[in-house]
Amino acid sequence: MSAQGCTATPVLRERGQREVFCGLTSIVWLHRKMQDAFFLVVGSRTCAHLLQSAAGVMIFAEPRFGTAILDETDLAGLACAQDELDNVVTQLLSRRSDIRQLFLVGSCPSEVIKLDLEKAAERLSQQFAPRVRVINFSGSGIETTFTEGEDACLAAMVPTLPQSDAAQLLVAGALPDVVQDQMLGLLADMGLADVAVLPAARADDRVTVGPNTKVAMVQPFLGETLAALTRRGATHIAAPFPFGEEGSTAWLRAVARAFGVSDAVVDRVTEAPRARARRAVAQAAEVLSGKSVFFLPDSQLEIPLARFLTRECGMQAIEVGAPFIHSGLMAPDLALLEAGPVISEGQDVDLQLDRVRAARPDLTVCGLGLANPLEAEGLTTKWAIELVFTPVHFYEQAGDLAGLFSRPLRRRAILQREAAE
Amino acid sequence: MKLAVWTYEGPPHVGAMRVATAMKGLHYVLHAPQGDTYADLLFTMIERRNHRPPVSYTTFQARDLGSDTANLFKTACRDAYDRFRPEAIIVGASCTAELIQDDPGGMAETMGLPVPVIPLELPSYQRKENFGADETFFQIVRSLARPVPRTERPSANLIGPTALGFRHRDDITEVTALLHEMGIDVNVTAPYGATPSDIARLGAAHVNVLMYPETGESACRWMARELDVPHTRTVPIGVGATRDFVAEIAGLLDVAPRLDDSRLRLPWYSASVDSTYLTGKRVFLFGDGTHVAAAARIARDEMGFEVVGLGCYNREQARMLRALARDFGVEALISDDYLEVERRIEDLAPELILGTQMERHIAKRLGIPCAVISAPVHVQDFPARYSPQMGIEGANVIFDTWVHPLVMGLEEHLLTMFREDFEFHDAAGASHHGGKAAPRPQVDPAPAPAESGPEARGGAVDIVWLPAAEKELKKVPFFVRGKARRNTEAFAAQQGVAEISVDTLYEAKAHYAR
């Protein structure tokens, strides 16, 4: 293969009907991650319904998110919408003394009527200081796609981080706690014990940034967050994303090099987990090897995952579609992805489905709205959303990650055998 | 502006999608941002539909605002026609598009598409999903239905079933059979399974069966007025209602009332001795107005329960439900605030909740048995087996469904007799339910004061449970403990007693003995 991989592959840019979530969906995992935060969407009944539908069965008595639903009176005059918002926030915070960070989340309706949530956040921050910090960001569908909600949220937090000139590592991206602990363990074994993580679990957990901060990203969709950190003086450690044995090792090695940790130390620390990851992946790869895969755009995880599936599981990528491709963040993964597949950005869902039907891939990675219809057409699918809601990063999850893709194929094989009897 | 945590209904355009997705040969062009496409998954995942909803979204973005959102809409409209070749198109705006005022209806009309284009005005900031479905279906009927000759044989339309409806699929089968027994044909079922050309011949029917007033009432009213097709008022859920329905249809069509009840089991099951334990069970009902009203009648008259509270989330049915509640001597709760419903349930401490998926979660948290009787729906509400709510089989299904969460007949007594038995403690639950029985905790944790008194649960009365009484209360089986606590507190309040002792507990028990 060429050393360039897909770096020079021209990107097919499509502009048509998109079948993707909006950024509000990120709240579903962000509110679990930040344990003293409340996410208040300022939006419509649609926004509330989306959150509820995306959250699925996870109905808690009073979750740490909600929607301030705009009604006609709010649309009539804007001054009153700010007052109304103050009322809702005051009620909420008086009932929930556990809340230390409040995120005002903009939606399409709030943005179209130009409801100034930044102003509201400033005012409410002053009013509720020091107990509660109020931050605003946009999760709207006219500005953000799915995981870009997390990007907007973290980017909005960056200006509030205290300044520090200490030489330090900052890891950006929300990871499930168990995975984050594994990562911190590996870094500590390499001698990097003092690692800050954005987002932190609690408002009081100290995360700082400054000119001697080096940032490693664990999620590929954090372009705005990286830009905000860079503006604060931080430098980016470019690396493939830590999916699979290869990605995890490359990521750790890049971080190690940035801090002068020798390759020998990295090898020693990662030897055992690498072997475990390879063994675990090999089992799933038996099913995946030689099979073709087609990614519809969803979370921006598509390119790193295609790299994992093609290089570690022996799959062939037909098309790798992403809602948006951040060339800087994606460069290391694109370079590793062997040239061949169509790389597409954006979507025209009907045209893209025509391509899926023509190619008849062995596995199609797509959103929940498309999975059953494609299955009914005889195609095997993997719901993309599971890749975001499941622990999939780093060594100990590499086998699970491969398993997410092999299970639908195994299942289809089992059911066919039964049907043939 | 109102804070919503969980909602019973989606926005009105989701109601329009329920109509469009139920129909064939119809396409919906929806001016909406990309995130609104989440609604597709309701149909493909919850209802397991094997095709995409027939909806084209314009998915405009911020950069399109003020420049060419209107063109985006026109392109989407033309592409949808070219690709799907529908018999008719409905067009409308979601909440965001409503604000940018592109007027999809007006634009679509000027495009000269060779099929009927039906504009929808669904005020997203005032109304909700059921309204959206009702209004959409009404507009479709108004645009397409024409006066046509009546069928020779007596016939009926089944009106109201939609995609994502609570058991609509099976209710259609049941009601069709019910009518068939009386020699009545089904002319058209709509929106479920109907094409625009089917809508055109709605007027051929002699009567409309209004299955679900939530989604079909406006269309039925219009057809009564404009096409002279009368509609039924009785929703045939439950034995009594099914018999009334048969009588109503017979009267409207001048045919003999006939009902084959050879497979009807609810009345005998309910009368059989094993069901004695159902007597006076305190139930709380919540859901859409229609299903709650039907369930209330079944609960009282056919199951022998005591209805201690009822309510609905759709304001459109508030008046009907309030009248019904007066009949039952309770106060109706009309609210779409999940937390308010939860508070009401906590206050009433029922022994069984008949509600929606939302109440199922409340019930789980409060440890109260629960069965689902109404939308909003969950993937579990689309069972593979035939399980209607309407007609004879519907009544049988309802009996089974409502009884299932309860502890059964003799088992209830065994639990009472042997409540000190290590396998028969509270957490063990009913033997026919899955899940491993948790062993009885070895040490009884001291009752946390925060949990004990009524003040902790928001009550206004200042009554304290003495530790001994609290301990005695723990010996009451869990499925009646809520009632015991409540009765005792009510009794204490009535007697002006501030502290509940073991004696108070037993005096209350004697007082309420029936």
Ligand code: SF4
């Ligand atoms: S796309 Fe916009 S209107 Fe729709 S749910 Fe997302 S933020 Fe709300």
